[in-house]
Amino acid sequence: MAGNDNPPGHGITPRIAFAQELSGLFDLAGKVAYVPGGYGGIGEAIAWALALAGAKVAVSGRDAARAQALAAELQAAGHEALGLAMDAHSVPSIRDSADAVAAHFGQLDILANCVGMQREEALLEVTEEAFDEVMQVNLKSAMFLAQAVARHQIAGGRGGAQVHLSSVRSQLGLRGRGYSAYCASKGALTLLIRQHASELAPHGITVNGIAPTVVRTEMARHWLENPETRAQVLGRIPLGRVADPKDVAGAAVFFTSPAASFVTGQVLYIDGGITASQ
Ligand SMILES: NC(=O)c1ccc[n+]([C@@H]2O[C@H](COP(=O)([O-])OP(=O)(O)OC[C@H]3O[C@@H](n4cnc5c(N)ncnc54)[C@H](O)[C@@H]3O)[C@@H](O)[C@H]2O)c1
Numbered sequence: 001m002a003g004n005d006n007p008p009g010h011g012i013t014p015r016i017a018f019a020q021e022l023s024g025l026f027d028l029a030g031k032v033a034y035v036p037g038g039y040g041g042i043g044e045a046i047a048w049a050l051a052l053a054g055a056k057v058a059v060s061g062r063d064a065a066r067a068q069a070l071a072a073e074l075q076a077a078g079h080e081a082l083g084l085a086m087d088a089h090s091v092p093s094i095r096d097s098a099d100a101v102a103a104h105f106g107q108l109d110i111l112a113n114c115v116g117m118q119r120e121e122a123l124l125e126v127t128e129e130a131f132d133e134v135m136q137v138n139l140k141s142a143m144f145l146a147q148a149v150a151r152h153q154i155a156g157g158r159g160g161a162q163v164h165l166s167s168v169r170s171q172l173g174l175r176g177r178g179y180s181a182y183c184a185s186k187g188a189l190t191l192l193i194r195q196h197a198s199e200l201a202p203h204g205i206t207v208n209g210i211a212p213t214v215v216r217t218e219m220a221r222h223w224l225e226n227p228e229t230r231a232q233v234l235g236r237i238p239l240g241r242v243a244d245p246k247d248v249a250g251a252a253v254f255f256t257s258p259a260a261s262f263v264t265g266q267v268l269y270i271d272g273g274i275t276a277s278q
């Protein structure tokens with residue numbers, strides 16, 4: 001096929017090899033994944049989904065015991081897993097955690113960053129301390145987790161994938177609520193993702209984002225337990241329900257698997273239609 005550098009598999013690749021390639025599209029066997037924030041609501045679903053796709057998985061958070069408890073559950077189900085402490089307020093702690101994962105498994109291929117927090121304050125009441133904390137935990141830690149993991153991915157020479165948890169609030173403000181710090185941190189994360197995608201592309205490393213609306217986790221509990229705010233939340237979502245962590249986990253498998261090896265710098269909105277409508 002003159003002039004076509006990418007001929008389709010049919011009729012050229014033997015069909016059996018073609019089918020084998022397709023069957024491995026979502027296979028993470030032989031990969032090591034690091035899930036900071038891994039014992040949170042979304043992080044835990046992602047840690048399990050990556051393990052079920054075949055990856056060895058490390059999870060971290062400030063509470064080492066909770067991380068180790070999740071790792072023990074994964075091990076009991078037959079997966080290779082590690083739980084360790086990491087404080088997103090501390091760049092040395094971030095670096096140490098990535099180094100420890102790479103040292104334990106002998107490689108590090110995937111970052112699935114689920115660290116995040118929210119502190120709601122109306123514009124006139126925003127404190128410097130709260131604004132700084134949200135930016136530190138949601139944005140600065142993403143920068144230095146990405147850097148720490150990229151060092152190992154580049155040294156490994158096998159490419160890799162990074163994915164960060166963003167939010168619909170990366171693109172939309174929230175009427176009637178004090179969301180300056182959260183929106184600013186997630187909006188900036190979009191450009192961090194695009195820039196990292198651009199800088200890591202020569203190394204065969206992809207970088208993408210997952211942007212949910214309200215997911216049934218600890219972070220959203222206060223909204224969902226209050227009938228008034230629950231009704232407001234549901235009223236904004238065309239599909240008429242909030243997300244479960246499992247609605248988000250599949251995207252992490254997709255972005256880190258061979259199926260997405262040509263996808264980078266993208267943010268996928270898992271929002272029941274919010275960003276499609278007004
Ligand atoms: N739940 C939602 O409605 C929702 C919606 C959109 C985006 N998100 C994003 O998804 C991600 C996961 O949130 P979640 O809903 O699972 O909430 P969660 O509170 O259950 O999990 C947050 C995770 O971040 C970790 N974390 C927070 N501060 C940390 C620190 N200083 N050091 C280390 N780890 C720290 C926690 O240990 C936990 O594992 C966050 O980035 C959040 O902004 C959540």
Ligand SMILES: O=C(O)[C@H](O)[C@@H](O)[C@H](O)[C@H](O)CO
Nearest residue numbers: 118167169213214215219220
């Ligand atoms: O409107 C939204 O979609 C929310 O802002 C979400 O991003 C989070 O569920 C919220 O931050 C939890 O408190």
